[in-house]
Amino acid sequence: MDLSIVGSGYVGLVTGACFADVGHNVTCVDNDPRKIDMLRAGKVPIYEPGLEEVIHRNVSAHRLRFTGSIQEGVDNSEVIFIAVPTPQSAQGDVDLSFIEKVAREIAGVLSDYRVIVDKSTVPVKTGEKVAESIKRYNKRGAEFDVVSNPEFLREGCAVGDLMKPDRIVIGAQSERAIALMKKIYEPFMAPILVTDINSAELIKHAANSFLALKISYINAVSAICDASGADVEKVADGIGMDHRIGRTFLNAGIGYGGSCFPKDIAAFIHISEQLGVPFQLLKEVQRINATQKERFLKAIRDTLWVLREKKIAVWGLTFKPNTDDIRSSVAIDLIADMLREGAQVSVYDPKGMDKAREVKPIADARFVSSALDAVEGAEALVIATEWDEFANVDLAVVKEKMTTPIIFDGRNLFDPQTMAQLGFHYHSIGRAPVVPR
Numbered sequence: 001m002d003l004s005i006v007g008s009g010y011v012g013l014v015t016g017a018c019f020a021d022v023g024h025n026v027t028c029v030d031n032d033p034r035k036i037d038m039l040r041a042g043k044v045p046i047y048e049p050g051l052e053e054v055i056h057r058n059v060s061a062h063r064l065r066f067t068g069s070i071q072e073g074v075d076n077s078e079v080i081f082i083a084v085p086t087p088q089s090a091q092g093d094v095d096l097s098f099i100e101k102v103a104r105e106i107a108g109v110l111s112d113y114r115v116i117v118d119k120s121t122v123p124v125k126t127g128e129k130v131a132e133s134i135k136r137y138n139k140r141g142a143e144f145d146v147v148s149n150p151e152f153l154r155e156g157c158a159v160g161d162l163m164k165p166d167r168i169v170i171g172a173q174s175e176r177a178i179a180l181m182k183k184i185y186e187p188f189m190a191p192i193l194v195t196d197i198n199s200a201e202l203i204k205h206a207a208n209s210f211l212a213l214k215i216s217y218i219n220a221v222s223a224i225c226d227a228s229g230a231d232v233e234k235v236a237d238g239i240g241m242d243h244r245i246g247r248t249f250l251n252a253g254i255g256y257g258g259s260c261f262p263k264d265i266a267a268f269i270h271i272s273e274q275l276g277v278p279f280q281l282l283k284e285v286q287r288i289n290a291t292q293k294e295r296f297l298k299a300i301r302d303t304l305w306v307l308r309e310k311k312i313a314v315w316g317l318t319f320k321p322n323t324d325d326i327r328s329s330v331a332i333d334l335i336a337d338m339l340r341e342g343a344q345v346s347v348y349d350p351k352g353m354d355k356a357r358e359v360k361p362i363a364d365a366r367f368v369s370s371a372l373d374a375v376e377g378a379e380a381l382v383i384a385t386e387w388d389e390f391a392n393v394d395l396a397v398v399k400e401k402m403t404t405p406i407i408f409d410g411r412n413l414f415d416p417q418t419m420a421q422l423g424f425h426y427h428s429i430g431r432a433p434v435v436p437r
């Protein structure tokens with residue numbers, strides 16, 4: 001089928017590449033000319049494992065192309081996906097101006113029947129607004145249907161998630177649109193759930209909020225473990241072995257970040273309030289998440305006493321491993337907090353360095369080129385992202401390079417007893433701190 005995707009970011013580019021890989025002809029549209037130039041030159045503007053290969057394969061097969069022109073996208077496709085940002089506004093609700101603009105632009109060039117699919121994460125009832133908007137600006141009166149098809153991919157394994165999704169949600173009201181959507185997704189052989197548009201939109205916010213709730217739940221349990229001497233990893237194993245609960249998303253840490261959870265939970269709270277049914281539970285999820293970072297910082301201060309002039313190494317900038325995405329990363333907030341308190345911070349991340357260098361609140365950090373360079377002369381090491389590279393490091397060398405071997409592990413990468421044997425003061429989350437034996 002002939003498809004186009006408007007917005008070639010983490011979602012749009014991966015979606016476009018994977019659609020092409022199963023045999024569709026895909027036009028990826030973006031209004032950032034630098035991105036389009038890079039893609040046309042064979043360069044991929046984001047890091048996502050396996051993506052570059054899929055893009056190159058499909059560009060060579062002439063199934064994937066890139067353009068800055070929305071007209072080209074609309075003319076060349078039966079179905080147009082929208083995958084533009086839906087950030088949080090200053091008022092806490094969702095800034096839907098990107099979606100509205102694309103809807104208007106599509107309407108302006110619509111001349112034949114098209115299905116317009118919202119893949120961006122939006123509040124319930126946005127589909128109605130998109131349809132109204134397209135109708136208003138659709139001067140030639142072309143027929144169209146609006147569909148909601150929320151995306152559930154995870155950065156870091158987005159290609160795999162796209163190719164083998166747990167489910168595909170199609171929110172639509174026209175049989176014609178549903179048939180086209182099913183045809184697009186047929187090659188993926190995944191379960192398809194067809195709903196009305198409002199339900200599809202709500203599924204995305206409700207799913208992300210539930211996952212965030214699971215993280216905050218185990219983080220709240222980790223605080224009780226810290227206070228009681230229990231081990232949160234064991235507790236999570238014991239809870240997670242119950243198949244009704246499951247072990248995933250029960251990893252205690254310094255809280256969730258990233259471009260989705262914080263804004264999606266805020267959006268769900270906001271829309272629930274607008275609808276007159278405030279979702280108070282989610283406010284607690286947010287509060288626990290914020291507390292988790294503060295508890296971690298307190299443990300650092302309690303041990304180091306004063307942060308001013310302390311040499312602190314930080315491993316990790318991205319909000320999770322296997323991505324270069326640093327949007328709303330807790331690691332960045334932590335570094336900014338420590339810099340504000342006068343610490344001298346050296347940072348290293350396998351993929352997040354280029355993007356992080358542009359972030360003003362951490363401009364005074366020293367960006368170094370390896371995990372071992374970061375710990376040279378350090379009085380403490382903070383682990384903020386759980387990259388495999390950090391889990392596999394030679395800890396004996398780390399210890400040798402540090403001035404004082406103190407580690408604050410915000411992602412529970414290591415076994416406390418082993419760390420004590422190796423001679424580290426080791427603090428983690430929800431597990432009793434250990435001192436050198």
Ligand code: NAD
Binds near residue numbers: 009031121260
């Ligand atoms: P992104 O910022 O990586 O990409 C968005 C792209 O849209 C950018 O390349 C931008 O230049 C382009 N764009 C903006 N306005 C445009 C316009 N008028 N015309 C053409 N292109 C335009 O964002 P993302 O992470 O891909 O997220 C997109 C949406 O998908 C958001 O609603 C997000 O919540 C949702 N989502 C994201 C993820 C994720 O893990 N990143 C997962 C599921 C859903």
